[in-house]
Amino acid sequence: MFVALLLIVIYRRVVRSGEKFAVVTGKGYRPRRFHLGKWKYAALGGVGVYLLLAAVLPMLALLWVSLQPFYVIPSIKALARVSLEHYSELIELSQFHLALFNTLLIAPIVATATMLLSTLIAWNAARGQYRGGALPDFLTFINLAVPTIVFGLALVFVYLSIPALQVIYGTIWILVIGFTTRYLTYCTRLMGGAVIQIHKELEEASEVSSASRWQTFLRITLPLMFPSFMNGWMWTAVHSLREATLAVMLMTPANIMLASLIWARWQEGTSYGGVAALSVIVVVLTGLIAIVSRLRFFNRLAY
Numbered sequence: 001m002f003v004a005l006l007l008i009v010i011y012r013r014v015v016r017s018g019e020k021f022a023v024v025t026g027k028g029y030r031p032r033r034f035h036l037g038k039w040k041y042a043a044l045g046g047v048g049v050y051l052l053l054a055a056v057l058p059m060l061a062l063l064w065v066s067l068q069p070f071y072v073i074p075s076i077k078a079l080a081r082v083s084l085e086h087y088s089e090l091i092e093l094s095q096f097h098l099a100l101f102n103t104l105l106i107a108p109i110v111a112t113a114t115m116l117l118s119t120l121i122a123w124n125a126a127r128g129q130y131r132g133g134a135l136p137d138f139l140t141f142i143n144l145a146v147p148t149i150v151f152g153l154a155l156v157f158v159y160l161s162i163p164a165l166q167v168i169y170g171t172i173w174i175l176v177i178g179f180t181t182r183y184l185t186y187c188t189r190l191m192g193g194a195v196i197q198i199h200k201e202l203e204e205a206s207e208v209s210s211a212s213r214w215q216t217f218l219r220i221t222l223p224l225m226f227p228s229f230m231n232g233w234m235w236t237a238v239h240s241l242r243e244a245t246l247a248v249m250l251m252t253p254a255n256i257m258l259a260s261l262i263w264a265r266w267q268e269g270t271s272y273g274g275v276a277a278l279s280v281i282v283v284v285l286t287g288l289i290a291i292v293s294r295l296r297f298f299n300r301l302a303y
Helices: 002-014 039-066 077-081 085-091 094-127 135-139 148-161 172-196 200-208 213-242 245-249 258-268 272-292 296-302
Strands: none
Touching (some): 085 272, 094 213, 094 258, 148 245, 200 213, 213 258, 213 272, 245 258
16 A cells, blocks of 8 residues: 555656646647557567467357357367256356346446546546645555455455445445445546646636536536547456456345356356356447447547
């Protein structure tokens, strides 16, 4: 925690003159693209190799295992045993229905809550005109220094020790609180970078036009930060889908998620094919979130 706080103090000193980092101004600002020239082929090749090794091949391996009655090395002979049996078993599993519902409910709630809080924290830290406005920005770094499993254990102690909070334990809301707190550090840094890129002259012009600071934030600052907001929203939603450590630490029969169900079935050793099928479903949901966040509707809101 001490090292984390020391680093944020250094960071605050570096960016306290935020004007020199501002690139979004009121003087004919337009985003510029940098042309790579002949290097574009090397960049494309590097990205392609990374995606092949980090995403495509593992995904194909999971898909292969999920379609086989038992694990077998890919071969022409094994193609004859391909079936959707493991997916059919999941559809009949009541735990799967509950885990899917909880996951689809928790992910957007966590993403929205995290991004709203991180945007307000970052804006207060950069634009706050009162003493202590940067304090929440300091505090968000504390949980970064704590391992996720320790953080989950701390939540268990707190919500089981305080009688008024015991009603939350075992529900999806303790997962929402845990995930939001865990991801707040990363998203605050993302939105902090977005805030300092916006020149103060835009907000000053709004205030000269008799707008309140809240109106200025909602109608000028927030729309300019919306691309970063959506990127953070997608990142948080995807991580909420796949977060296993906190989901397992706080798991009960009522708040089980797909990630914790994967862990539970893996521990049981009942069916590796079923575990692979669950993993494929999580990957598909992740892809759907990425596609939805890139829809033209959101692009129109951003610009």
